[in-house]
Amino acid sequence: MQLEAKDIGFRYGDGPWLFQGVNITLEPGEIVGITGPSGRGKTTFCRILAGFESPIEGAVHMNGAPLQKNGYHPVQMVLQHPEKAINPRWKLHQILNEGYQPDQELLNLLGIEQEWLTRWPHELSGGELQRFCVARALGPNTRFLIADEMTTMLDANTQAQIWHAIMEIAKKREMGILVVTHESKLMQRLCHRVINFNEFD
Amino acid sequence: MSILEVENLSVSFKSYTDGFKEINHKVISSLSVALEAGEILAVVGASGSGKSLLAHAILGILPSNASISGSIKYKDEELTAARLATLRGKELALVPQSVNFLDPLMRVGSQVRTAANGGDAVSAQRKVFERYHLGKEVENMYPFQLSGGMARRTLLSTAMVSGAKVIIADEPTPGLDPVVIKEALSNFREFADNGCAVMLITHDIESALQIADKIAVFYAGTTVEIASVKDFVGKGEAIRHPYTKALWRALPQNEFIPIPGSQPHPSSLPSGCLFAPRCEMATPECEQAQPEMRELRDGMVRCIHAT
Amino acid sequence: MIKKFPLNRKQRTLVKIIISIIFLVTVILGGVLLDEDKIVTNLSERNSAPSLEHLFGTDWLGRDMFTRTVMGLSLSIGVGLIGAIGSASIALLLGMAAATMGKMADRIISWVIDLFLSVPHLVTLILIAFTLGGGFKGIVIGLTLTHWPSLARVIRAEVMQIRSAEFVQVSQKMGKSRWWIAVHHILPHIVPQLLIGFMLLFPHVILHEAAVTFLGLGLSPHEPAIGIILSESMKYLSSGMWWLAFFPGLCLLIVVRTFDQIGENLRVLMDPTRNHD
Numbered sequence: 031m032q033l034e035a036k037d038i039g040f041r042y043g044d045g046p047w048l049f050q051g052v053n054i055t056l057e058p059g060e061i062v063g064i065t066g067p068s069g070r071g072k073t074t075f076c077r078i079l080a081g082f083e084s085p086i087e088g089a090v091h092m093n094g095a096p097l098q099k100n101g102y103h104p105v106q107m108v109l110q111h112p113e114k115a116i117n118p119r120w121k122l123h124q125i126l127n128e129g130y131q132p133d134q135e136l137l138n139l140l141g142i143e144q145e146w147l148t149r150w151p152h153e154l155s156g157g158e159l160q161r162f163c164v165a166r167a168l169g170p171n172t173r174f175l176i177a178d179e180m181t182t183m184l185d186a187n188t189q190a191q192i193w194h195a196i197m198e199i200a201k202k203r204e205m206g207i208l209v210v211t212h213e214s215k216l217m218q219r220l221c222h223r224v225i226n227f228n229e230f231d
Numbered sequence: 232m233s234i235l236e237v238e239n240l241s242v243s244f245k246s247y248t249d250g251f252k253e254i255n256h257k258v259i260s261s262l263s264v265a266l267e268a269g270e271i272l273a274v275v276g277a278s279g280s281g282k283s284l285l286a287h288a289i290l291g292i293l294p295s296n297a298s299i300s301g302s303i304k305y306k307d308e309e310l311t312a313a314r315l316a317t318l319r320g321k322e323l324a325l326v327p328q329s330v331n332f333l334d335p336l337m338r339v340g341s342q343v344r345t346a347a348n349g350g351d352a353v354s355a356q357r358k359v360f361e362r363y364h365l366g367k368e369v370e371n372m373y374p375f376q377l378s379g380g381m382a383r384r385t386l387l388s389t390a391m392v393s394g395a396k397v398i399i400a401d402e403p404t405p406g407l408d409p410v411v412i413k414e415a416l417s418n419f420r421e422f423a424d425n426g427c428a429v430m431l432i433t434h435d436i437e438s439a440l441q442i443a444d445k446i447a448v449f450y451a452g453t454t455v456e457i458a459s460v461k462d463f464v465g466k467g468e469a470i471r472h473p474y475t476k477a478l479w480r481a482l483p484q485n486e487f488i489p490i491p492g493s494q495p496h497p498s499s500l501p502s503g504c505l506f507a508p509r510c511e512m513a514t515p516e517c518e519q520a521q522p523e524m525r526e527l528r529d530g531m532v533r534c535i536h537a538t
Numbered sequence: 539m540i541k542k543f544p545l546n547r548k549q550r551t552l553v554k555i556i557i558s559i560i561f562l563v564t565v566i567l568g569g570v571l572l573d574e575d576k577i578v579t580n581l582s583e584r585n586s587a588p589s590l591e592h593l594f595g596t597d598w599l600g601r602d603m604f605t606r607t608v609m610g611l612s613l614s615i616g617v618g619l620i621g622a623i624g625s626a627s628i629a630l631l632l633g634m635a636a637a638t639m640g641k642m643a644d645r646i647i648s649w650v651i652d653l654f655l656s657v658p659h660l661v662t663l664i665l666i667a668f669t670l671g672g673g674f675k676g677i678v679i680g681l682t683l684t685h686w687p688s689l690a691r692v693i694r695a696e697v698m699q700i701r702s703a704e705f706v707q708v709s710q711k712m713g714k715s716r717w718w719i720a721v722h723h724i725l726p727h728i729v730p731q732l733l734i735g736f737m738l739l740f741p742h743v744i745l746h747e748a749a750v751t752f753l754g755l756g757l758s759p760h761e762p763a764i765g766i767i768l769s770e771s772m773k774y775l776s777s778g779m780w781w782l783a784f785f786p787g788l789c790l791l792i793v794v795r796t797f798d799q800i801g802e803n804l805r806v807l808m809d810p811t812r813n814h815d
Binding site for chain 1: 703704705707708709711712713714723726727
């Protein structure tokens with residue numbers, strides 16, 4: 031179950047290349063960080079890995095085969111702003127169960143309280159919503175997780191809570207994680223190795 | 232003497248349950264904090280702790296379903312709605328979170344000029360731009376042409392050019408890379424060194440520590456501790472409140488160990504100390520009543536057990 | 539401070555909606571149940587001004603104007619409802635289709651929308667109604683076929699916006715089908731739009747129905763539609779019988795405003811993020 035990005039290149043229309051020739055390999059259970067200044071396409075690259083966007087050049091492979099366009103995507107992504115990643119007209123139990131039914135153990139691990147499930151998204155804080163986004167992304171068929179500035183908007187305690195939960199699950203399921211963050215100390219704390227996105231220019 | 236003083240502030244919101252029942256949520260309760268000239272006060276807390284609402288309350292821009300009690304004083308005089316109307320944008324300025332607060336259809340130079348109060352607006356704007364290393368060509372650009380860092384400096388210029396005495400910055404740093412963060416923060420330091428008072432609202436304790444003089448820690452709508460930045464060293468022995476200690480310990484460069492649970496929702500606040508349900512040191516006494524802020528070792532803390 | 543009501547705002551909104559609906563239902567039922575005898579010609583009571591016995595007065599044939607107005611409104615509301623529901627359904631189908639079925643479908647549908655919008659719909663309406671031979675069927679089909687384009691355009695824009703939202707992309711990657719996303723993610727956002735659109739269409743439809751009938755191309759004169767009443771009354775206005783046009787016109791206005799009210803209040807109730815103001 032290896033995730034491989036081969037020679038990925040992306041640009042909008044006929045504009046200049048945002049990046050070209052990006053090669054990254056992620057092993058199961060491996061936690062890899064990406065650094066680099068903002069505006070160089072890190073987020074776009076993540077979106078390509080998660081299947082939100084198609085690369086202009088190159089391909090994303092899993093176990094040597096290209097990823098399917100339809101069906102459950104084995105690479106799931108958690109974004110910076112949970113408010114945008116959640117349908118404001120759904121109650122939280124609907125949001126949580128959209129992809130699968132997370133078990134109580136996972137909810138406890140992430141600190142999701144039973145009482146929140148009957149609420150609307152706008153009644154919860156960003157930190158609380160982000161736990162739902164994480165739980166939702168950790169379906170049984172998720173092999174790799176992409177965390178794009180996932181905890182940037184959260185306070186230190188919530189950040190540590192969420193990461194501890196994810197690390198525990200990643201270890202148990204041999205799940206690979208790609209971490210994008212500006213906080214070098216968080217990166218050092220979490221990652222086995224760090225890739226500099228600038229090197230691909 | 233404090234330039235801005237918030238005393239015993241409470242803010243509640245009227246809202247509706249799923250049925251047709253109306254309820255009042257107290258989102259800020261008995262909050263006191265003071266701002267000194269030449270000083271940066273960082274307001275730190277989780278999202279939902281009421282820190283942005285404090286800024287909105289000070290500037291009088293809370294939504295209409297909010298009700299407010301307590302007092303906010305500016306230069307020792309009550310900040311009434313009428314007084315606010317004359318001071319807002321002149322002596323009190325907000326540096327908003329996002330670039331979306333710039334008018335997308337107006338050249339940034341003229342936007343900054345509209346904020347200038349009296350005098351030669353054009354030369355004032357040019358001076359400020361020069362100071363923030365914004366080239367002459369930036370004047371004629373539209374917001375979409377600016378990079379994130381430039382946009383942020385433009386927002387700062389707007390506050391600067393107004394000659395404000397008090398600047399309130401709401402989450403100015405997230406999502407920026409370290410270089411830009413550093414620059415933005417040093418700009419605030421410069422403000423304060425020129426005699427302004429700065430309130431820096433952020434969830435990011437780390438960047439707050441880089442430039443602030445004092446830190447006010449928010450939890451569930453009130454301050455739990457006001458401490459000097461110098462107290463945040465080592466294992467946090469000098470920190471007074473257990474929540475602040477937990478925040479400090481949870482930083483990735485420290486132990487990265489979180490405490491379980493989460494901040495109580497305004498609809499179900501505990502009767503006693505708001506932090507008691509998650510506190511290791513909690514005793515039955517803590518559940519009796521919400522502790523008052525008290526002075527302790529040159530700081531303030533809202534905890535009966537703190538030493 | 540406003541006087542303190544025993545009900546809170548959300549409850550008051552609900553009460554307003556209920557009152558509006560009761561009012562409309564009463565008018566419709568009134569039209570069906572009112573005694574037809576009251577509108578038979580009674581030459582002994584011609585042209586009498588409003589009185590307790592004849593609230594809205596009587597016309598030149600001695601028919602009770604109150605009864606005629608209620609029956610006319612009832613008929614107009616009926617026609618308006620069918621026309622507005624039909625138009626809103628077409629708008630929903632085409633709007634959703636344009637935004638979800640690919641570029642080609644979008645181009646064709648947008649072209650048709652522009653085509654319809656470029657001709658004043660009163661003209662199209664008259665043409666269709668005339669082709670179908672006028673009468674109830676002609677006017678209803680005409681109204682249905684002419685009032686959808688602007689709403690369809692609004693819905694298309696709304697769907698496109700939601701389709702690119704992050705939560706929809708996340709849903710796709712959880713393996714949800716297009717159809718599932720359309721029903722579960724997009725539709726809940728469209729319903730309020732559709733409702734407001736429908737409520738705004740309704741007065742439009744009624745007024746156009748009245749206009750076409752007024753011009754003699756809609757319902758036949760023996761059906762006491764509000765347009766016919768107004769059209770006939772015009773002739774008598776100069777002779778000082780103001781009540782003939784005044785009350786039916788006023789009632790039409792009230793009914794139209796009532797629908798507006800329901801639309802606005804429903805919107806407030808349906809949006810979870812607005813439950814505080």
